[in-house]
Every structure is written in structure tokens, then in C-alpha cells.
Amino acid sequence: AKWMSEVGKQVMLDGSKTDESIKESTRRLIPFVDVLVCGAGFGEKLAGVGDVFEAGERVLDMGPSVFVETLGERGSITVTKEERFETPSFDITVKDTTGAGDVFHGAYLYGLINGWSPKRIALFSTAVSALKCTRMGGRRSAPDLGEVLEFLQNHGVAAF
Structure with a gap:
């Protein structure tokens, strides 16, 4: 991810919450990620907050320009510097x-x-x-x- 970022290529990370903690190696990747698409709860756990929109804003401060959290049958949430919105299923x-x-x-x-x-x-x-x-x-x-x-x-x- 670091190398791709350094040569000007976009990096997308599929973040999934597999347990109650986010691995340190994942945290080290975030500054080199342009788009973080993750499953329900990942953003909140990564950012240390309970609200998905606030989590998205905090994740953007870590490096990505786009944060997307998928919510299964409830659709998804997207946060960018310019906008934040829900996409219903x-x-x-x-x-x-x-x-x-x-x-x-x-x-x-x-x-x-x-x-x-x-x-x-x-x-x-x-x-x-x-x-x-x-x-x-x-x-x-x-x-x-x-x-x-x-x-x-x-x-x-x-x-x-």
C-alpha cells in the first residue's frame, strides 16, 4: 500500500471486523489508503467512536479520502470531505x-x-x-x- 501510494496509484482497503480489535498492522496501512470500504462496525472500532458518520470523519483524518461502511440489508454509509450520505438497499x-x-x-x-x-x-x-x-x-x-x-x-x- 505504501509503495502504491508513493507512485501515485489509488489504494482501496477492504476492512472487516473479524474480532473485537483492529490489528496494529491494519492501523499502519490506513495512512496509505485512498478508499476504505469496510463492514459494519469496523469504522467505529477503528476510530474509537460509536457513530458511523463520526467514525467516517475521523477515518478521513487518518488518510483516506473516502470512507464507506456496508450495513448489509440497511445499505451503506459514505463519508468524504465534501459529503456524507446513506445509500439504501x-x-x-x-x-x-x-x-x-x-x-x-x-x-x-x-x-x-x-x-x-x-x-x-x-x-x-x-x-x-x-x-x-x-x-x-x-x-x-x-x-x-x-x-x-x-x-x-x-x-x-x-x-x-
Whole structure:
């Protein structure tokens, strides 16, 4: 992460709360991270506060320019220097959540590579994850771009 940061490349970290503590090695990575996308509770634990928006602001002070915390069926929270917002989840019938976080992260990277705004990336990533959850299985249930665009249109997002 340090080397990539030094050569001007974006670094995204997938932060997950696997226990009650955040490892020191993870804390040392944060200053070199541009985008932190983490699971529920990670940001609060990292920042030492109970509110996700306050956690996001404190994490930004540590180095990242974007903080995203995924909240499962409740969507996600995004905090940047310019804005803070919630992205609600889509109303779906869940069949299997295996890989939902992985496809969210992959979709987030796709949006970053394409230079999209944080709001557009969050909406797209949420749609990818939601659509994946309507199917059984892990990797094989990940949707393709056409399926995601159709899903968005079917859920009232006309112009994406």
C-alpha cells in the first residue's frame, strides 16, 4: 500500500471486523489508503467512536479520502470531505448472501476505475450486491454489467 501510494496509484482497503480489535498492522496501512470500504462496525472500532458518520470523519483524518461502511440489508454509509450520505438497499427477495461483500467491493473498484462520483459508485455497488443476493451461490451468481443496468432500470433508476 505504501509503495502504491508513493507512485501515485489509488489504494482501496477492504476492512472487516473479524474480532473485537483492529490489528496494529491494519492501523499502519490506513495512512496509505485512498478508499476504505469496510463492514459494519469496523469504522467505529477503528476510530474509537460509536457513530458511523463520526467514525467516517475521523477515518478521513487518518488518510483516506473516502470512507464507506456496508450495513448489509440497511445499505451503506459514505463519508468524504465534501459529503456524507446513506445509500439504501434495494427491496429484494434474498436467496443467498454468499459473496455479497466481495461483489460490492469489486463493483466499487469498477466505479473508481471509471472515475464515477462516490454517489454513483455506491448506488452501482449496492445494485450489484443486491442482484447477487437474489441468486444462489458465490462467484457464479455475480451479475454482469448488462444485468446490473437492467436491475437499476427495473428499480426506478432510469439514467445511469
